[in-house]
Amino acid sequence: MSTNGSDTPSSARRASDGVSVGFVAERSGVAISALHFYEQEGLIRSWRNGANHRRYDRDVLRRVAVIRVAQKAGVPLKEIAGALATLPQGRTPNAHDWERLSTGWKAELDARIERLTKLRDELTGCIGCGCLSLKHCPLRNPDDRLAAGGHGPVLLDAAAKDDEA
Template identity: 85%
Template sequence: MTKSEKIKELQGLSVGEVAERSGVAISALHFYEAEGLIESWRNGGNHRRYSRDVLRRIAVIRVAQRAGVPLKEIAEALKTLPQKRTPNAKDWARLSARWKSELDARIEALTRLRDELTGCIGCGCLSLKACPLRNPGDQLAIGGSGPILLSGRVDS
């Protein structure tokens, strides 16, 4: 690393540079920081600065979000990474393994919903006893008879 590169690294990236290089809006960067997903520091001029490792962290956040992982879970996973170090392939393998079974379950549920949706739309009955979308396996029967959903006796 050259002397100018070392100086640039110590100075960090501005919020605008991070936004441009990561493709994330400045407001999103501020939100990520407020949620503890990334961190910055203030320079002598009180400007927000980021270390370069934040770019990889943002990439991890964005990929996880696209996979449907909630930000709270992403934040918990990122807490397991050492600060001031760029997440590497081994880190990503460990993080993504945490989410794999949940994603598999979500895919299975969505596939089942897609397959059941086609049959239901055709009949239009939306029978509370028979509809696999609204009341799979007649689960609402446990709450008794009558307008269970309207009475608040069962969560919809």
């Protein structure tokens, strides 16, 4: 999604030479290789100047900040890309944009927290299928009734499917 992948006309590009990949890396604290990866995944855009150097509009700094915060919260890159695609190109994401994006991720984050809390609380007792907890197995999985649900941690898998629905 680099070079000419932007909606901004080339005449407007000449008015602003943008910033270099090194500048973006230094200011954002993100490795150049990560910036190139973000670009490959459609999260950010660059363009090439007359000397064929990769350049970014300054709004990319805020977009990278949004990406980093969302990643730290556990939001998958595909969801981040989808959310960033709703923002207009060439405009720095603002507080209203962030509020809208983060609100959209809140329900999934709450569900993930609930799953992780349940997993943490049950981790020493059972992994979801009863196979490692002989003392609790007759209560949670009498006569191996969970075997009909599939292999592995079927209770945990079922909880994850419920959360996805």
